[in-house]
Amino acid sequence: MKIAMWSGPRNLSTAMMYAFASRGDCAVIDEPFYGAYLARTGIQHPMRDAVIAAQPGDPAQVAADLLGPIPDGKPLHYQKHMTLHMIPGFDRGFMRDLTNVFLIRHPARVVASYSQKREAPTLADIGFVQQAELFDEVAQWMGRAPIVIDSADIRANPRESLEKLCAALGIPFTENMLHWPAGPKPHDGVWAPHWYNAVHASTGFGDPEGPLPTLPADYAPLVEQALPHYQRLARFKL
Secondary structure (H helix, E strand, C coil), X not given: CXXXXXXXXXXXXXXXXXXXXXXXXXXXXXXXXXXXXXXXXXCCCCCHHHHXXXXXXXXXXXXXXXXXXXXXXXXXXXXXXXXXXXXXXXXXXXXXXXEEEEEECCHHHHHHHHCCCXXXXXXXXXXXXXXXXXXHHHHHHHCCCCEXXXXXXXXXXXXXXXXXXXXXXXXXXXXXXXXXXCCCCCCCCCCHHHHCHHHHCCCCCCCCCCCCCCCCHHHHHHHHHHHHHHHHHHCCEC
16 A cells, blocks of 8 residues: 655654654655655755755656555555645646545644744745645545544544554554654655754654644734635544
8 A cells, every 4th residue: 555645844744754664564755756846846945955866856757656666565655745746737647546645734833833944934835725735636536535634633642543544544553653763764855954853853743732833923824824724624634
């Protein structure tokens, strides 16, 4: 089985990748379209040149690789994807051969976290509109809503949330998903030194999240723009 987990940045996505990597039966890949996205858009991100150099620049090649044999002969392949990387012009047909899951997080929390790593984020940067578009596209050809899981639920009760997710995927839950060793991982993207400091310090999922963060007034419109997309997908969460 090939599991494509679609989220925006700062959605607990790296911790989820670590959880699946810890299973022992699952190969993982970290944001395989990142380099192609940066090369095609010209957008400036931290470590841009290193990311482009580290990954294939042809999105068709990336898609073909994702549909190829699972590394190391593992039965499961977990693909961590950023929704914003699927820009117009990138063929999404490969998604039909994957089990697509959508990982969501309240936009106030996303903006608070993202803005600490990259200043002045835009709606396009945080991926909510693109996530809703991908969700609708998958739902249309599936004839039903795909799996949705909320990072707040994972933080509140990791075991219960991952048990629900594994049941929805039709795979067994394993205790190994709840823990991982601290520090960098061999499956981290080359961009990890800039983005992954907190998750590298972790050995499991963090404590339940508290109240929504207080943001600078300048970010209020951004949260308001993203909120309807989050709320619509949240209706379908496990």
